[in-house]
Amino acid sequence: MASPHGPNILLTGTPGTGKSTLGRELAQRACLNYVNIGEMAKERELYDGWDDEYECHVLNEDRVVDELEDQMQQGGNVVDYHGCDFFPERWFDIVFVLRTDNSVLYERLEHRGYTGKKLQENVQCEIFQTILDEAREAYKIEIVHELPSNTPEDMEENIERILLWLEQWKLTH
Numbered sequence: 001m002a003s004p005h006g007p008n009i010l011l012t013g014t015p016g017t018g019k020s021t022l023g024r025e026l027a028q029r030a031c032l033n034y035v036n037i038g039e040m041a042k043e044r045e046l047y048d049g050w051d052d053e054y055e056c057h058v059l060n061e062d063r064v065v066d067e068l069e070d071q072m073q074q075g076g077n078v079v080d081y082h083g084c085d086f087f088p089e090r091w092f093d094i095v096f097v098l099r100t101d102n103s104v105l106y107e108r109l110e111h112r113g114y115t116g117k118k119l120q121e122n123v124q125c126e127i128f129q130t131i132l133d134e135a136r137e138a139y140k141i142e143i144v145h146e147l148p149s150n151t152p153e154d155m156e157e158n159i160e161r162i163l164l165w166l167e168q169w170k171l172t173h
């Protein structure tokens with residue numbers, strides 16, 4: 001899509017894989033807008049009720065898409081969300097799926113206060129590579145890339161890699 005302010009990048013992956021840590025740093029270093037869908041939904045109350053089982057709000061996906069459409073058409077956004085199949089495919093120039101080893105992820109989520117079913121199911125989501133499969137189904141395979149996200153060194157390498165990709169993108173657009 002036409003994007004005067006740069007490409008749109010999607011960072012997705014299981015909760016706790018490091019999307020917001022990477023997204024904030026990347027957006028700052030590359031002068032892009034950081035869009036955290038969870039925070040945006042909270043601020044603007046883009047919800048469709050409450051999920052008793054998972055004790056969380058249900059995202060109103062249509063409203064999220066409507067709210068973001070103009071900004072995405074402008075380009076230059078780093079979008080962070082633990083799901084990816086409800087965004088219009090045309091929004092994104094590249095999709096990164098963050099991946100974290102099970103034991104590392106378990107500790108991060110436990111530290112975040114997740115327990116019981118919520119903790120278990122999120123770790124299982126990573127084991128079964130649910131989000132990676134979702135991304136591969138929703139976007140062209142050649143724009144979907146896995147990024148290891150276990151250590152601070154991984155994060156630095158991921159940022160360097162995305163910054164290089166951005167340089168290339170600018171040369172060709």
Ligand code: DAT
Pocket residue numbers: 013014015016017018019020021022108149150151152153154155
């Ligand atoms: P997400 O936005 O995917 O839910 P986060 O960015 O909040 O994840 O990160 C979860 C925790 O893990 C947080 O305490 C920061 C830490 N973390 C993130 N990426 C990391 C990395 N590459 N190496 C070590 N710790 C990391």
